[in-house]
Amino acid sequence: MLITHDTRCALDAVVDLVNSAPDDPDDEGGGNPEGLADVAALRAFVRNHSISDVGTLTERDLAAVHRIRGRFAEVFAAAEAHAAASLLNELVAAAGTTPRLTDHDGYDWHVHYFAPGASVADHLAADCGMALAFFVVAGEQERLRRCEAPDCRRAFIDLSRNRSRRYCDSRTCGNRLHVAAYRARRREAAGLEQGTPQGGDLERDKLERERLERGLQQEQVVQ
Numbered sequence: 001m002l003i004t005h006d007t008r009c010a011l012d013a014v015v016d017l018v019n020s021a022p023d024d025p026d027d028e029g030g031g032n033p034e035g036l037a038d039v040a041a042l043r044a045f046v047r048n049h050s051i052s053d054v055g056t057l058t059e060r061d062l063a064a065v066h067r068i069r070g071r072f073a074e075v076f077a078a079a080e081a082h083a084a085a086s087l088l089n090e091l092v093a094a095a096g097t098t099p100r101l102t103d104h105d106g107y108d109w110h111v112h113y114f115a116p117g118a119s120v121a122d123h124l125a126a127d128c129g130m131a132l133a134f135f136v137v138a139g140e141q142e143r144l145r146r147c148e149a150p151d152c153r154r155a156f157i158d159l160s161r162n163r164s165r166r167y168c169d170s171r172t173c174g175n176r177l178h179v180a181a182y183r184a185r186r187r188e189a190a191g192l193e194q195g196t197p198q199g200g201d202l203e204r205d206k207l208e209r210e211r212l213e214r215g216l217q218q219e220q221v222v223q
C-alpha cells in the first residue's frame with residue numbers, strides 16, 4: 001500500500017496520541033502517567049506533529065482530544081475489520097471532513113481531510129481516521145497492533161514487509177524479549193546436553209545470535 005508523507009505523519013501522530021493515555025491502574029506493571037495532562041502538553045503535541053491551523057488551544061480542546069484518543073485506542077484494539085471500520089466511520093463522520101488536494105511545502109499531490117477551521121480534535125479525527133481507514137481498505141487492518149510485551153501493550157503500526165512485528169520498538173521491547181527467549185533456550189540446552197564439548201556450545205551460540213540479529217533486522221524493514 002502507498003503511504004504518503006502526510007499519511008506517515010498522521011500515523012505517527014495517532015500512535016503517539018494513543019500511547020499518551022495513562023496506564024489502566026488495574027493493569028499489571030502499569031504506571032505510565034497521563035501524557036497529555038494539560039493544555040501545555042497538548043500544545044507540545046501539536047507542535048511536535050506539525051498539526052496546522054488549530055488556533056489557540058483551550059481546556060475544551062484538551063477534553064475533546066482525550067475523548068477521541070479513547071476512540072482511537074478502540075480502533076487499535078479492534079479484533080477485525082468490521083469493528084475497526086465502524087469506529088473509524090463514526091470518528092470521521094463526527095469530525096466532518098473537507099477532502100482537498102494540496103501540494104504544500106513541496107510534497108507531491110495528496111489529500112487533506114480536516115475541514116478548514118477544524119478544532120485540533122476534529123483535525124486529528126479526520127486525518128488520522130482517514131490514514132487508518134486506508135489500512136482497512138487495503139485489507140491491512142491487522143497491522144494496527146498492540147505490543148505483545150506483557151508489561152507494555154503500547155499501540156504501534158506494523159509496517160514490516162511480512163507483518164511479523166510483535167513489539168512496539170524492536171530496540172527495547174522486541175530486543176529485550178528476544179534476548180530473554182534466547183537465554184531461556186541456552187539454559188535449556190545447557191541442562192539437556194551436559195558433557196557436550198565447550199567448542200560446540202560456542203559455535204551454536206554464535207549461530208543463534210546471528211539468527212536473532214537477522215530476525216531483528218527483518219523486523220525493522222519498512223516498506
Ligand SMILES: [Zn+2]
Nearest residue numbers: 006102104112
Ligand atoms: Zn499535507
Ligand SMILES: [Zn+2]
Nearest residue numbers: 147152168173
Ligand atoms: Zn512494547
